[in-house]
Amino acid sequence: MRLRLHMNESPYPPPPLVSELVSRYAGLLNLYEVEELEEQLLDELSAYAGVERENLDLYAGSSEALLVMLALAKALGLEVVVAHPTFFLVYELARSLGVRLVPVRLRGPEFSLEGEELLKAAGGRLVYLANPNNPTGNIVLRDGDLLARLAKRARMVFLDEAYYEFSGVTFKDAAVELGNVVVLRSLSKAFCLAGARIGYTISSVRAKELLARLRPGYEVSLLSQAAALGALRSMDYVRSVVRRIVEVREWLRKELLKLGAPTPESSTNFVLARLEQPCDAVSRALEEEGILVTCLGRWFEELSHHVRVTVGRREDMEAFLRALEAALRKA
Numbered sequence: 001m002r003l004r005l006h007m008n009e010s011p012y013p014p015p016p017l018v019s020e021l022v023s024r025y026a027g028l029l030n031l032y033e034v035e036e037l038e039e040q041l042l043d044e045l046s047a048y049a050g051v052e053r054e055n056l057d058l059y060a061g062s063s064e065a066l067l068v069m070l071a072l073a074k075a076l077g078l079e080v081v082v083a084h085p086t087f088f089l090v091y092e093l094a095r096s097l098g099v100r101l102v103p104v105r106l107r108g109p110e111f112s113l114e115g116e117e118l119l120k121a122a123g124g125r126l127v128y129l130a131n132p133n134n135p136t137g138n139i140v141l142r143d144g145d146l147l148a149r150l151a152k153r154a155r156m157v158f159l160d161e162a163y164y165e166f167s168g169v170t171f172k173d174a175a176v177e178l179g180n181v182v183v184l185r186s187l188s189k190a191f192c193l194a195g196a197r198i199g200y201t202i203s204s205v206r207a208k209e210l211l212a213r214l215r216p217g218y219e220v221s222l223l224s225q226a227a228a229l230g231a232l233r234s235m236d237y238v239r240s241v242v243r244r245i246v247e248v249r250e251w252l253r254k255e256l257l258k259l260g261a262p263t264p265e266s267s268t269n270f271v272l273a274r275l276e277q278p279c280d281a282v283s284r285a286l287e288e289e290g291i292l293v294t295c296l297g298r299w300f301e302e303l304s305h306h307v308r309v310t311v312g313r314r315e316d317m318e319a320f321l322r323a324l325e326a327a328l329r330k331a
């Protein structure tokens with residue numbers, strides 16, 4: 001199997017309880033919903049996230065929530081302000097739906113977001129910030145006062161916290177209190193459930209209901225719900241996965257620096273490495289060795305020398321570094 005370092009998946013399998021619960025609920029797949037399962041999941045998610053059940057909604061991955069955000073922009077005829085560069089899917093969906101994005105450029109080697117520039121752009125629009133951001137890996141918003149001012153100016157603010165378990169930074173309380181702020185979370189990363197397609201939002205009830213009108217319903221399959229319940233009941237496992245990934249990430253950053261490929265600080269399960277040469281030839285050479293990374297030059301002109309690399313197991317990253325060293329010599 002190829003070494004998949006291009007989609008920010010977890011290198012670890014889901015916790016064992018996941019398959020046990022998935023098998024238990026498989027026999028009920030003749031039904032659209034199993035109330036008792038959803039109730040338990042929302043209860044446990046509410047305890048985990050530290051918000052009331054009414055402030056939660058389940059989604060088929062945070063990607064579904066992004067689609068709904070852009071469908072809302074389309075329905076209301078609004079533009080969407082984004083920190084640029086950000087998650088590629090937002091550009092793709094916006095293009096397909098004919099929604100105009102208004103980029104606020106991240107600045108300098110640390111990819112910082114200028115608060116005043118963001119506020120200026122936000123008036124009457126939707127705002128999307130991935131926090132921490134993908135592909136840069138950093139926290140772009142830390143200041144709760146800035147968020148409060150942003151929420152006053154913008155129609156709605158979407159904060160994508162897909163990597164929350166790695167960053168520890170959240171605006172979930174603001175999402176509940178401010179009314180027009182929606183936090184997006186994913187179980188794809190720290191919870192090792194990318195293939196189960198499950199995530200959730202934290203928001204006011206009003207925002208949740210507004211978004212729900214754009215959804216067909218029952219998108220989150222019973223099996224995904226069962227998987228999520230199994231993962232939430234395995235928090236020791238999840239925490240140890242996060243701990244291991246963070247440890248390997250920091251070691252990897254040092255090793256990349258030795259190879260002349262510096263990385264800005266990351267609050268995620270991936271790093272953004274700047275190479276001396278354009279990323280194309282390097283990522284192709286890695287692919288020939290069965291190692292997949294993301295060459296960002298394909299997406300963003302300003303990141304033509306950057307690769308995004310998911311942090312895997314230590315031994316996988318050793319293999320990656322060996323292949324990278326050879327690829328850099330060749331390119």
Ligand SMILES: Cc1ncc(COP(=O)(O)O)c(C=O)c1O
Pocket residue numbers: 007008060061062063064087130133134160162185186187188194197198199
């Ligand atoms: C910032 C960000 N948001 C959302 C997603 C998608 O997550 P999900 O698997 O929950 O759809 C990703 C996945 O890489 C991401 O990086």
